[in-house]
Amino acid sequence: MKGKWRQITPGGRISIEHKGQDAKLQIREVTKSDSGHYRCVATNKHGEIESGADMEVTKKEDMGEVGDLRTRLKKTPSKQKSPKKEEEVNIVELLRGHDPKDYERILREHGIHDYRAILQAVEFLKKEKEMETGRAEVERGARVEEEDMARLIEQLEGRVSMEPVSVMEDITDQTITENQSATFECQIKINYPEITLTWYKGTQKLDNSEKYDISSVGDRHYLKIKNCQVKDQGNYRVVCGPHISNAKLTVTVDQIQFTKSIRSIE
Structure with missing residues (x-):
């Protein structure tokens, strides 16, 4: 750099x-x-x-x-x-x-x-x-x-x-309940056509799959993690030219669940 x-x-x-x-x-x-x-x-x-x-x-x-x-x-x-x-x-x-x-x-x-x-x-x-x-x-x-x-x-x-990228909004930490979907999003304007935006979980590069949905609309970029499980917890990273940002995903689990609800009786 x-x-x-x-x-x-x-x-x-x-x-x-x-x-x-x-x-x-x-x-x-x-x-x-x-x-x-x-x-x-x-x-x-x-x-x-x-x-x-x-x-x-x-x-x-x-x-x-x-x-x-x-x-x-x-x-x-x-x-x-x-x-x-x-x-x-x-x-x-x-x-x-x-x-x-x-x-x-x-x-x-x-x-x-x-x-x-x-x-x-x-x-x-x-x-x-x-x-x-x-x-x-x-x-x-x-x-x-x-x-x-x-x-x-x-x-x-x-x-x-001109700066390679302009960051208007960065990714933030997410907390989600197990089996739900989590979405990281940011707003980054790419000023050089040769620069690409890439998502990572730790050091693993992410691509579109049944688990991950990567998309963008204009300058807004999204990473959706479907059906979150405890193993999906960790640090997620967005890399765009010289800009690198990290955010944490936490997946919570309900400790007690009702298998049958009570009913009113007379």
Whole structure:
């Protein structure tokens, strides 16, 4: 995670590896906007622990940056082997030569949603075009394309600065009588399309079944546990991007039950 809320997902310039007890985050071709505080959070049924570190990226001199950028763009090979795998697609090469108005469609077709990586790629292409055409007299068509690209960069910057999710209402503890149904619900707005919401009982991921009914209406999300028994007691968890919340289910049992009711007599 970067900062408090932004969950880092693999793709573009970012790769994440987890082998055994070793975890690795790699950011290629770092830029000034990558500076900040990074956190690694590990979670299990006993709780969670985290470790953090700061990264500072210093900016090169303007002329050096432009020269290095031209060299890097020319030498960058196309890694587009399979559109289905975001980490294998070079976004710069994927978008180069296309109209900025088509960028969103192309990225959507390739399943690329890493807005930070997209923003960096678009900025690279913008600088590359400026170096090729120069600042002097440009044709009207080129000026329109430049305006489209500037507008796209502004939109991407807005998405990058946006929190991944907005929590309006969280799950709460539930107490239910045996054989009845219990429902956990929350209201969470998902701001990034690549983020999904998942329910857990302890460390077990839950899916729709005869026991569990998972649904959502707009920004409201529900987990219904049918025919609750004592064994269904425990901690339930909702995970949505960087947001994690826990709530407890308690199932009560009637100690005394009437098998036959008394009747009035005369």
